[in-house]
Amino acid sequence: MTPEKRFKVPRRPPAPKLSISDVAREAGVSPTTVSHVLSGKRPVNEVTAARVRKVVDRVGYVPASLARSLTRGSTSVIGLLVPDISNTFFAQLAKGVEDSAHDLGYSVILCNTEFDSDREDHYLNLIRSRFIDAMIYAAGSPAPKPRLDALLGHFPIALVDEQVDGMESALTAVADHRAGGRLVGKHLRDLGHTKALLLSGPQNLRSASERSAGFREAFSGHVTEVAADFREEAAHTAVAGLLGAGPPQFTCVFAANDLAAFGVIAALRDAGYAVPQDVSVVGFDDIRAASLVHPGLTSVRQPAYDIGRTAAAQLLEYVAAGEIPPASKHILPVSLVVRGTTDKPRL
Amino acid sequence: MTPEKRFKVPRRPPAPKLSISDVAREAGVSPTTVSHVLSGKRPVNEVTAARVRKVVDRVGYVPASLARSLTRGSTSVIGLLVPDISNTFFAQLAKGVEDSAHDLGYSVILCNTEFDSDREDHYLNLIRSRFIDAMIYAAGSPAPKPRLDALLGHFPIALVDEQVDGMESALTAVADHRAGGRLVGKHLRDLGHTKALLLSGPQNLRSASERSAGFREAFSGHVTEVAADFREEAAHTAVAGLLGAGPPQFTCVFAANDLAAFGVIAALRDAGYAVPQDVSVVGFDDIRAASLVHPGLTSVRQPAYDIGRTAAAQLLEYVAAGEIPPASKHILPVSLVVRGTTDKPRL
DNA sequence: TTGTAAGCGTTATCAG
DNA sequence: CTGATAACGCTTACAA
Numbered sequence: 001m002t003p004e005k006r007f008k009v010p011r012r013p014p015a016p017k018l019s020i021s022d023v024a025r026e027a028g029v030s031p032t033t034v035s036h037v038l039s040g041k042r043p044v045n046e047v048t049a050a051r052v053r054k055v056v057d058r059v060g061y062v063p064a065s066l067a068r069s070l071t072r073g074s075t076s077v078i079g080l081l082v083p084d085i086s087n088t089f090f091a092q093l094a095k096g097v098e099d100s101a102h103d104l105g106y107s108v109i110l111c112n113t114e115f116d117s118d119r120e121d122h123y124l125n126l127i128r129s130r131f132i133d134a135m136i137y138a139a140g141s142p143a144p145k146p147r148l149d150a151l152l153g154h155f156p157i158a159l160v161d162e163q164v165d166g167m168e169s170a171l172t173a174v175a176d177h178r179a180g181g182r183l184v185g186k187h188l189r190d191l192g193h194t195k196a197l198l199l200s201g202p203q204n205l206r207s208a209s210e211r212s213a214g215f216r217e218a219f220s221g222h223v224t225e226v227a228a229d230f231r232e233e234a235a236h237t238a239v240a241g242l243l244g245a246g247p248p249q250f251t252c253v254f255a256a257n258d259l260a261a262f263g264v265i266a267a268l269r270d271a272g273y274a275v276p277q278d279v280s281v282v283g284f285d286d287i288r289a290a291s292l293v294h295p296g297l298t299s300v301r302q303p304a305y306d307i308g309r310t311a312a313a314q315l316l317e318y319v320a321a322g323e324i325p326p327a328s329k330h331i332l333p334v335s336l337v338v339r340g341t342t343d344k345p346r347l
Numbered sequence: 348m349t350p351e352k353r354f355k356v357p358r359r360p361p362a363p364k365l366s367i368s369d370v371a372r373e374a375g376v377s378p379t380t381v382s383h384v385l386s387g388k389r390p391v392n393e394v395t396a397a398r399v400r401k402v403v404d405r406v407g408y409v410p411a412s413l414a415r416s417l418t419r420g421s422t423s424v425i426g427l428l429v430p431d432i433s434n435t436f437f438a439q440l441a442k443g444v445e446d447s448a449h450d451l452g453y454s455v456i457l458c459n460t461e462f463d464s465d466r467e468d469h470y471l472n473l474i475r476s477r478f479i480d481a482m483i484y485a486a487g488s489p490a491p492k493p494r495l496d497a498l499l500g501h502f503p504i505a506l507v508d509e510q511v512d513g514m515e516s517a518l519t520a521v522a523d524h525r526a527g528g529r530l531v532g533k534h535l536r537d538l539g540h541t542k543a544l545l546l547s548g549p550q551n552l553r554s555a556s557e558r559s560a561g562f563r564e565a566f567s568g569h570v571t572e573v574a575a576d577f578r579e580e581a582a583h584t585a586v587a588g589l590l591g592a593g594p595p596q597f598t599c600v601f602a603a604n605d606l607a608a609f610g611v612i613a614a615l616r617d618a619g620y621a622v623p624q625d626v627s628v629v630g631f632d633d634i635r636a637a638s639l640v641h642p643g644l645t646s647v648r649q650p651a652y653d654i655g656r657t658a659a660a661q662l663l664e665y666v667a668a669g670e671i672p673p674a675s676k677h678i679l680p681v682s683l684v685v686r687g688t689t690d691k692p693r694l
Numbered sequence: 695t696t697g698t699a700a701g702c703g704t705t706a707t708c709a710g
Numbered sequence: 711c712t713g714a715t716a717a718c719g720c721t722t723a724c725a726a
Contacts, residue, residue, distance in 0.1 A: 017477070019718090019719055019720085020719065020720065020721095021719080021720095029696080029697090030696070030697045030698080031697090031719090031720080031721090032696070032697060032698080032721085032722080033695090033696060033697075035720070035721060035722085036696090036721095039721085041721090041722090042695090042696095043695070044695075044696085045695060045696085048695080048696085060475070062472060062475040062476045063476065063719080063720070064417075064476060064477050064718085064719055064720070065473075065476040065477070065478045065720095066413055066416050066417050066422065066477065066478065066718085066719080066720090067417060067702090067718070067719035067720040067721085068719080068720055068721075069413050069702095069720090070411075070413050070414060070417055070701095070702050070703070070704090070718090070719080070720070070721095071701080071702050071719090071720055071721045071722080072702090072720090072721075073702075075413065077456070080457070084442070085432075085438055085441050085442050085445065086435070086438045086439045086441075086442040086652070087438075088433070088435060088438070090438075091432055091433045091434075091435070091437075091438035091441075092433045094432050094433070094438075094457065094459075095431070095432050095433040095459060098432065098457055098459040099459070102459075102466065102469070107456050107458075107473070107478075108456065108457045109424070109454050109455065109456055109457070110427070110441065110445055110454075110455045110456070110457045111445075111454075112441075112442060112445040112446070112449075119449065122449070125409060126412075126454070128407070128409040129409045129410065129411060129412040130364070130411050130412070130413065131412045131413065131454075232639075259639075262639045265641075266641070269641065287635070287636075288634070288635075288636055289634075289635055289636030289639045289640070292579075292606075292609045292636045292640065293636070293639065293640045293641075294612075294613070294616065294640075305433070366702090366703055366704085367703065367704065367705095368703080376712080376713085377712065377713045377714075378703090378704080378705090378713090379705085379706090379712070379713055379714080380711090380712060380713075382704070382705060382706095383705095383712090386705085388705090388706095389711085389712095390711070391711070391712085392711060392712085395711085395712085410703080410704070411702090411703050411704070412704095413702085413703075413704085414702070414703035414704035414705085414718090415703080415704055415705075416704090416718095417702090417703080417704070417705090417718045417719070417720095418703090418704050418705045418706075418717075418718050419704085419705075419718090420718075
């Protein structure tokens with residue numbers, strides 16, 4: 001819209017850094033009084049207070065949070081450690097954490113580890129350097145974490161998403177994977193299926209084994225179990241192998257997660273089977289693609305945001321009180337989203 | 348595997364907080380010497396140094412970064428401000444930022460704004476409180492930001508993803524949206540298409556208007572342009588409307604982004620048209636769903652990770668040197684990912 | 695109601 | 711090669 005480039009506006013010189021004493025001098029009071037006007041921790045004469053506030057506004061004074069933290073002994077910063085922030089699940093979880101933290105006056109340091117233990121150690125050192133007040137830890141695997149374990153009784157930590165062996169005494173927030181498995185089992189059973197393929201995920205992950213267990217609890221028919229991992233290709237390969245051996249011995253598939261489910265669907269399509277007419281397919285996670293494909297993928301929605309939000313809210317409650325959180329386990333509800341990939345078995 | 352729950356291991360009492368003077372006393376030297384052994388900023392007798400290091404290791408001393416920051420006047424923390432971290436694009440961008448920052452010894456504070464200006468102000472105050480050394484700012488809209496603008500000459504800021512009106516003098520890293528549009532235009536033209544529907548995104552976004560402009564540059568045929576936004580439903584509605592008015596006046600569609608493209612595909616399917624046989628469809632972003640659907644969605648991949656990584660690397664170079672970054676614009680390359688939704692027009 | 699002074703844990707300056 | 715001392719900017723006894 002502008003016909004020509006505006007001339008470069010000369011910038012004001014960088015505002016000189018102001019300290020509490022500058023404000024005090026300007027207002028004709030002591031730094032103590034300024035501090036108290038700002039914090040409200042002791043009564044100040046209304047007239048004096050007004051004068052101080054006026055100066056504060058005029059010069060645009062903002063207390064240096066570092067100095068404050070140094071005296072208080074805490075920073076109002078928490079760490080959020082995740083294996084991969086670009087993974088939608090962790091990104092949603094991060095949003096939940098950030099929301100809670102922001103509401104309670106905390107900032108969040110993002111610690112992305114890529115499953116690299118050096119990097120993880122680096123971030124755990126933020127604790128030792130007293131730069132953070134608490135840590136939310138998404139392990140990504142149940143492998144014991146000695147470094148973390150050593151902190152457990154001394155430092156506020158919340159475990160999210162995946163439980164860690166030997167750390168049962170931590171504040172924990174996880175999805176109800178078992179209930180999710182049950183929902184799927186019941187849904188398929190109710191549709192009339194009696195022969196299922198259970199494409200289970202990495203069984204060292206408690207989340208994955210819980211899903212499988214829940215499914216078996218609720219699905220009363222015959223279950224063929226094949227282990228795979230969470231990747232599309234692995235699922236594709238596994239199912240292609242089964243189909244190559246002859247007509248399928250199942251009318252429905254519960255895949256370890258949505259990605260695997262997409263691999264299953266592709267394998268079925270490649271082999272000439274229609275979904276859901278010939279085979280019903282269910283995933284887990286309810287990633288966005290589940291609702292974008294046609295037919296939509298029936299899946300179990302994980303409360304990633306709620307996990308983050310709950311964990312942070314719980315954890316910070318204790319932090320604010322100066323306590324180490326006691327053992328507690330928050331199991332958040334999941335829900336089944338029924339879409340087009342599941343239907344009655346063909347007679 | 349364990350037959351019964353292990354007995355609760357009694358936790359060691361919380362390690363008493365150690366200061367540099369504790370270490371100094373223990374090692375029989377002055378705090379100054381300990382500081383120098385650790386920083387290497389001045390030569391220390393090798394014997395003394397060894398003794399100090401031994402004490403440091405034994406008691407597990409880690410310097411308090413707050414106190415250090417207070418004297419240095421900088422924190423080695425940067426802010427990353429995004430409208431929505433649960434959006435895959437910003438999550439990938441965040442990963443790039445975190446990677447760069449980590450490599451260069453910085454930590455990242457996650458500032459999620461939800462487009463809320465109070466929240467944005469809150470995070471911009473981290474700057475005023477001298478808690479962060481620099482800021483990476485993903486605006487999400489080109490609306491002028493007075494608060495931000497005032498900082499531009501004084502404080503290291505990088506603008507990413509979307510340019511902001513009036514802030515041309517900032518360090519900027521964006522995707523080459525125009526080239527992306529051109530790639531799409533050329534691809535469809537090369538396939539033989541001569542009548543296109545351009546479903547353009549919010550035209551106040553420079554990214555969206557650049558995509559449209561690039562497309563028009565490269566696609567030589569007739570273009571019908573309809574404005575929509577980035578949501579699936581809006582695209583669905585817009586295309587459904589056009590199709591309801593009679594047979595389509597186009598053989599291909601360039602949607603504002605992948606989400607819109609999915610809306611387009613659904614609308615075409617609902618109206619009985621096949622993709623790509625009757626109409627070719629192209630999106631923008633290359634979200635994961637693009638590769639999961641069948642047929643796969645042809646799309647333009649945005650280098651979200653690289654944008655974050657580049658912006659952070661550039662910005663921190665100046666921060667480390669104690670300088671304000673000069674105006675510079677980094678335009679990162681995009682690429683066309685051809686999948687199943689594009690084909691020759693039917694004769 | 696207000697102020698003085700000590701202290702938080704470092705690092706930089708200046709002496710020795 | 712090493713150490714005392716004064717900052718950094720705030721909070722909080724303790725005093726008045």
